[in-house]
Amino acid sequence: MQLLESLFHYNFLQNAVLAALLASIACGLTGAYVVSRRMVFLSGGISHASFGGIGLAFFLGIHPPLGALVFGVASAMLIQYLSDRQDVRNDSAIGILWSAGMALGIVFIYLTPGYVPNLMTYLFGNILTTSPADLWLLGLSAVLAVLAFIVFYPLVLAVAFDQGYARVRRLPAGAVNYLLMALVALTIVTSIRVTGIILVISFLTLPQAIAAIFTRRLSGLMLWSVALSAAGSIGGILLSYTLNLPSGAVIIFTFALMFILVRLTWWAIRAWARRAEN
Amino acid sequence: MLVRLNHVSTGYGSHLVLKGIDLEIAQGDFIGVIGPNGGGKTTLLRLILGSLQPWAGNLERAPELKTRGGYRIGYLPQDPGLDPRFPVTAEDVVRTGLVRGNGLSSWRRGGARALAALERTGMREARGASFGELSGGQRQKVLLARAIADQPLLLVLDEPDTFTDQRFEKDLYTLLQELNQQMAILMVSHDLGMISSHVKTIACVNEGLHYHRSNIISREMMEAYECPIDIITHGHLPHRVLDTH
Numbered sequence: 001m002q003l004l005e006s007l008f009h010y011n012f013l014q015n016a017v018l019a020a021l022l023a024s025i026a027c028g029l030t031g032a033y034v035v036s037r038r039m040v041f042l043s044g045g046i047s048h049a050s051f052g053g054i055g056l057a058f059f060l061g062i063h064p065p066l067g068a069l070v071f072g073v074a075s076a077m078l079i080q081y082l083s084d085r086q087d088v089r090n091d092s093a094i095g096i097l098w099s100a101g102m103a104l105g106i107v108f109i110y111l112t113p114g115y116v117p118n119l120m121t122y123l124f125g126n127i128l129t130t131s132p133a134d135l136w137l138l139g140l141s142a143v144l145a146v147l148a149f150i151v152f153y154p155l156v157l158a159v160a161f162d163q164g165y166a167r168v169r170r171l172p173a174g175a176v177n178y179l180l181m182a183l184v185a186l187t188i189v190t191s192i193r194v195t196g197i198i199l200v201i202s203f204l205t206l207p208q209a210i211a212a213i214f215t216r217r218l219s220g221l222m223l224w225s226v227a228l229s230a231a232g233s234i235g236g237i238l239l240s241y242t243l244n245l246p247s248g249a250v251i252i253f254t255f256a257l258m259f260i261l262v263r264l265t266w267w268a269i270r271a272w273a274r275r276a277e278n
Numbered sequence: 279m280l281v282r283l284n285h286v287s288t289g290y291g292s293h294l295v296l297k298g299i300d301l302e303i304a305q306g307d308f309i310g311v312i313g314p315n316g317g318g319k320t321t322l323l324r325l326i327l328g329s330l331q332p333w334a335g336n337l338e339r340a341p342e343l344k345t346r347g348g349y350r351i352g353y354l355p356q357d358p359g360l361d362p363r364f365p366v367t368a369e370d371v372v373r374t375g376l377v378r379g380n381g382l383s384s385w386r387r388g389g390a391r392a393l394a395a396l397e398r399t400g401m402r403e404a405r406g407a408s409f410g411e412l413s414g415g416q417r418q419k420v421l422l423a424r425a426i427a428d429q430p431l432l433l434v435l436d437e438p439d440t441f442t443d444q445r446f447e448k449d450l451y452t453l454l455q456e457l458n459q460q461m462a463i464l465m466v467s468h469d470l471g472m473i474s475s476h477v478k479t480i481a482c483v484n485e486g487l488h489y490h491r492s493n494i495i496s497r498e499m500m501e502a503y504e505c506p507i508d509i510i511t512h513g514h515l516p517h518r519v520l521d522t523h
Contacts, residue, residue: 036364154381154388158374161366162358165424168327170348171377212365216408221365 003238012128013241019130020233020251022138023191023203028226029145030187031204032211033180036218037160040205042079045094047188047200049075049101054122055108064122065137068189071101076185080178125196125248127237137190141183148183149222156180157218199248203229206255210262232258279304280343280432280462281326286335288325295321298335299487303432307462308454309489310477312470317484319466320356323434326464327353343431346378352430352461354422356437362410368420369405372396375424388427395427396420399453415446422450426457433457435465439472451476 007013034043053071057064075097083090109116121129149156159166159176166173191200211224236251243250281303289295295318303309303326313319324330325337328349343349352375372392378384396402399419404412409420418438425433435454439447451472454463467473474480481489 032365036361038361151382154374154377154385157366157370158377158381161364161371161374162360164355164358165353165374168329168353168355169375169377170328216365216367216406217370218365 003242006241007238012130013237015130015132015135016127016237016247017234019127019135019138019194020237021230022135022142023194024207024229024233025142025226026138026145026187027191027200027203028207028229029149029222030180030184031208031229032218032221032225033149033156033160034184034204035208035212036221039184040201041091042094043184043188043204044201045079045098046072046076046185047192047197048099049097050185050189050192051122051197052101052104052108055105055112058112058116059108063133064118065134065189065193068122068192069186072185072189073182075101076181077178080181084174084177121196122192123196123198124246125192125194125199127194127233127247127251128241130193134190134193138194141186141190145183145187148179152176152179153219160218194248195251196248199252202252202255203233206252206259207232210255210259213262213266228258229255279338280307280340282336282338283325283332284336284338286325286332286337288321288330288333290321294333295485296325296483296487297485299483301481301487301489303462303464305431305462306458307464308458308476308478309462309464310473310480311464311466311483312468312473312480313483319483320436322483322487323353323436323464323466326432326434327351340431348378350428350430350432352425352428352433354418354425354433354435354438356466357440358421360409360417364410366409367405368401368407368409368412368423369393369396371409371420372423372427375427391427391429392423395423398426398457399423400449415443415449418446418450422453426461430461432462432464435463435467437466437468439467439469447472 007017034040050068050072053067053069054064055067056071057067060067079090079093079097082088082093109119120126155171155176158169158171159173163173166176188200188204191203195203207225207229208221210228211221214224215221232255233251236254237247239245239254240247240250279302281301283299283301285298285300287294287297287299299322301322311319311322321330325332328351339349343351369389369392372395373385373388375395376384376388376391393402393405396405399422401416401419401423404416404420409417412420422438425435438450447469454465455476457463463477465473465477479489481487
C-alpha cells in the first residue's frame, strides 16, 4: 500500500515506470528480431561501441546520449556493410568495434578536465533518474519500432527467415537489413539511460527467452516479449525501491527469476503430460 | 516459349562458368538438369531466376512471366541453410512466398493461397507447426508450397532430393508430375535413375550445355560433357544399369 502511495506521490517513480514501459515496447519488439536473427553479440557490440560517443560528448561538452546515438548508429551501419562485403569475419568486426568503442570512451573521459558525473549511470543505468528528455527519446524509439514492425512485418519476416529467397524474389533485403539495424541501434542507445551499456542486452534477450516458450511465431514472440518485459521491469523497479537496491540489477534479477520459474513450470508440465500419456 | 537463352555466357568475378549456352524452356516442359559438380548447374538456375546476369549472349523471358517487381518463377533452393530455431510456422513460411511491396496487403490476402499451396504438397495438417520441428522431407514440402504459392509459370528446383528419404522422393515426383500440368519445371538432380524416369527431357551442363528433346541420356552426351552418368536404359530392361564410365 505504501508502495502505491509512493508511486502516486513521487514524480521520479512515475517517470521510472513510464521509462520501463517504453523500453519494454522498444526492446521487446526489436529484441525479438535480434534473437531470431541471432544478432545478440552484434547488439552487445553496438551498445559498447556507443560508449565511445558518450566519452567524446563529455569531452566536447555536449549531451552524452547524442554522442551515443551517433556512435551506435554508425557502428551498426559499419557492421552491416562489412557483413555484406563478406571479406571481414562478422564476429571479428563486432569484437573490434566493441572494444575500440569502449577504449575511445575511456580515453576521452580521461582527457575531460574535472569530475565526470553520471558515468556509472551510463555503464549500469539508473531508471530512477530518468529525465523527460530520456522519456521523449525512448518514446520515439518505441513508436518507430511499433510502426516499423506493423507496416513492414511480412517483409521483415521474409528477409529475416530466408534472405537468399527474399533476394531471388526481388524483395529489398538490403534496405530491410539496414533499416532494422538502425532501429536496433536506436533502441539500444535510447535504452542505455534506463539499463546501462552492460545490461541493455538483458532487455533484448531475457524477455524473449521466456516468451519463446509461449509462441511459434515471430509476431507472437514480439508481443509476449513486450508484455513480459513490462511486467518484469516494472516489478523490478518497485522491488528495487522497496529493497533500496540498484534498479538495473534488480530488474535483471527479476527477469532471470521469471525465466527460471517459467522454464521449471514448463518442464514440470511436460514431464507430467508425458507420464499421463504412458 | 517462357525463357530462351541464346549463346549465353556468365560466371562470378573473373571466373567464367557457363560458356555460350542455348536453352529454351516452353510451357509444359519438365527438364532434368544433370552434370558434374562445379559444372554450372546452379549457375544456370540463378541465370534463369534473374539473380545473375549474362555476360554475353541473350536471355529472353516471355512477357507473361514478368510481374510487379519480379518474375513468375517459383524456386526451391538447395539446402537454404535455414535456422531451425527461427520462430515461424509452416503456414507463415509459405506466406513469405507471397510477399510483395511492403507486404501488408499481400499478407492479408495470403492466408487462403498459402493454405491451398500447403494442401497441394500435403502439408495442410502441419500448417500451425513450427518449421524447425518438421522432418527434412516435410520442410522440403513446405518450401515447395512456398515456391508454388504465388502460382508461378515456371518452377525451378535445385536438388530437391538431397537430405531426404526415399518415401519423400516418391511423393515429390508424383507431386511434380501433377504440378507439371500447370507449370513448366526445371530440376537439377543427382539421382539420374529418378530423373530419367520422371522428366520429359534432359539437359547436361558442364560449362557448355547439351540439350536434346528426349529423356534418354546418350553416349554422346556422356562423352562430350563428361556427365557422371550411371544409367542409360529404358523400357523392359532392369531400370538401373551401372556403367563404369
